[in-house]
Amino acid sequence: MSEAATRADRTPLARPELLASLAPLLRTWLPRQRWFAGKGHPVHGFTLVSATELLPPGSAPRLLHLLVRAEQTSPTGPTADCYQLLVGVRPALPPRLAPALIGRPETGPLRGAAVYEALYDPRLAELLLEALRMRARVGALRFERTPRAEIPSALVPRVLGVEQSNSSLVYGDALILKLFRRVLPGTHPDLELPLALAAEGCGRVPPPVAWFLADPDEGGAAPQQDGALVLGVLQPFLPEARDGWGTALGSLARGEDFTAEASALGRATAEVHGALARALPPVTLGRPQIEALARGMAERLDDTARAVPALRPYARGLRTSFDALARLGADGERTWTAQRVHGDLHLGQCLRGPDGEWSLIDFEGEPARPLTERRLPQPAVRDVAGMLRSFDYAARQHRPWSPDWSDACRAAYCAGYARVSGRDPRQEPVLLRAYETDKAVYEVLYEARHRPDWLPVPLAAVQRLARPAGALLHEIRAPEP
Structure with a gap:
């Protein structure tokens, strides 16, 4: 030409x-x-x-x-x-x-x-x-x-x-x-x-x-x-890099520990978040923004429950996650920092090089959501919640299911993130639970539309997340320093 x-x-x-x-x-x-x-x-x-x-x-x-x-x-x-x-x-x-x-x-x-x-x-x-x-x-x-x-x-x-x-x-x-x-x-x-x-x-x-x-x-x-x-x-193009999903599944198949890789991925995520916060200034979420965030999550839950009947028995329990977030906003004493984030972070969006270092790709956000929504500043824990869900997805591909593998990876990822950012995401248990619940609801709708055979994977998470809040917050709370 x-x-x-x-x-x-x-x-x-x-x-x-x-x-x-x-x-x-x-x-x-x-x-x-x-x-x-x-x-x-x-x-x-x-x-x-x-x-x-x-x-x-x-x-x-x-x-x-x-x-x-x-x-x-x-x-x-x-x-x-x-x-x-x-x-x-x-x-x-x-x-x-x-x-x-x-x-x-x-x-x-x-x-x-x-x-x-x-x-x-x-x-x-x-x-x-x-x-x-x-x-x-x-x-x-x-x-x-x-x-x-x-x-x-x-x-x-x-x-x-x-x-x-x-x-x-x-x-x-x-x-x-x-x-x-x-x-x-x-x-x-x-x-x-x-x-x-x-x-x-x-x-x-x-x-x-x-x-x-x-x-x-x-x-x-x-x-x-x-x-x-x-x-x-x-x-x-990074020809020698392997995507995180395949790398994690290989580790599971071989019965190998993946916590070192998960920790390194947490550090990489925190580095990207830090660079994004420097490049595009963060904003503060006060009471109106937090209440709107919780309301949007609840509306997505209602919409998905109407579209996917299998979600309906858990809707009441899931809503408690969003209610707890709304209450924190309503007391007027709590604010969060929001910034530009990846928006759809999971193992398939990460590449591990031969040197063990991770790269992040595909920053378009969740394709089903409007472009204006994908570009809104969000608490960085949204990306963390997406990765925690991805470890669970990987563990569910293994037979028998390996919850200990998932739990260990989730903890290592958060600890690695904290080493770079200075703050463990598990120190925000209400926010983290709300975002993980919102992500699981999104997954239910996606799988019902595109991969019905995979629907049991997010439904298993939904069943866990619909449990009383006290039990869940105990699971995800950060260890005492």
């Missing part, structure tokens, strides 16, 4: 005809994707937000970048989520690309062609890296990079096998491009926070090398925070 080509005008795609051609295929294909957020609810319409052809007219294969809004109806009313699609178009697919087939449109400008997921086509995936290297501007798309970043050319791309709420391309063993599938307007925390941490010199988080955005109006220079959509972030 030459610089001239990246800036050349493209023949506008005929949007109504293009959408009409693709809609029957997308109606079937989209709900089957792991990253599709609206599972369980039928798609009854589409809107094409933007359509950009990334190669000059007449190229073969073609590469279409689409932002498509899927219109659905859920029990709470109509929804319309915007998804990023990269679509390849060929007259026929070679056998190696057959699994990527979306379908063959029966009408419209793509009639009879093979339409497929372009990320699996190395020739097309290479174009994204080249556009980032060239800082290209194509139609609605803007490709940016940090001023001194070096992006090598001719790196062979491959799709990372583990797909969650997004998709990732690895280029050689040097770089990884994370593509956001469900996209929202506004400053994206998975770009904002790693940039802030890089400016602080925090080595625990791979720094952004480049990123790309879309201006849906196709016009202009709307800055990132004023409505552009963040579509992807390129960062260094």
Whole structure:
């Protein structure tokens, strides 16, 4: 892709005809994707937000970048989520690309062609890296990079096998491009926070090398925070690092102690929290904010109990966690510090290098929550609660269940955190219990929607967390110094 080509005008795609051609295929294909957020609810319409052809007219294969809004109806009313699609178009697919087939449109400008997921086509995936290297501007798309970043050319791309709420391309063993599938307007925390941490010199988080955005109006220079959509972030790839989830499961399978690793992960978490507090000033939560926090947790509990009947027998006991937090706020004598946090911290978001040091990745927060909510300052214990739940998740994968392993890891993680931060998270038992309960409720809803076979895992935690508060607070209270 030459610089001239990246800036050349493209023949506008005929949007109504293009959408009409693709809609029957997308109606079937989209709900089957792991990253599709609206599972369980039928798609009854589409809107094409933007359509950009990334190669000059007449190229073969073609590469279409689409932002498509899927219109659905859920029990709470109509929804319309915007998804990023990269679509390849060929007259026929070679056998190696057959699994990527979306379908063959029966009408419209793509009639009879093979339409497929372009990320699996190395020739097309290479174009994204080249556009980032060239800082290209194509139609609605803007490709940016940090001023001194070096992006090598001719790196062979491959799709990372583990797909969650997004998709990732690895280029050689040097770089990884994370593509956001469900996209929202506004400053994206998975770009904002790693940039802030890089400016602080925090080595625990791979720094952004480049990123790309879309201006849906196709016009202009709307800055990132004023409505552009963040579509992807390129960062260094750590090929020798192992993700924390696999590392923990391996330890369990071998019957090995994991407390040293858990303690080191606690120290890494505290370092990242400290750097975030320096980069983005914390705020103080007083009575109104604490009461609002507890009220939001209780509302999520009520919503989830309505959606997942298996949660209902425990709802009354779980609510006591949020009531206790609200009472602390109501007495007017207690405040907490809130800051920017990871927002969805668990073992799968951590990488352990060959030297035993941990890195944290994926700062987008919980994808099901609104972007504005994910960017709110929170008590740092929210991340701690997420990691404590993750140790429990790992222990539940072992047969027989290993509660002692989980308990030891949870204690070691908190102790490691305290060695860096100066404060043990268990010294805030009411807040920690409330956040752990809120996380377990979130997990119940997620598993019910996406992985029903996993639902017993958070339900087991729910059963424990619904016990009387006194017993639970005794379990999680920090040891006396």
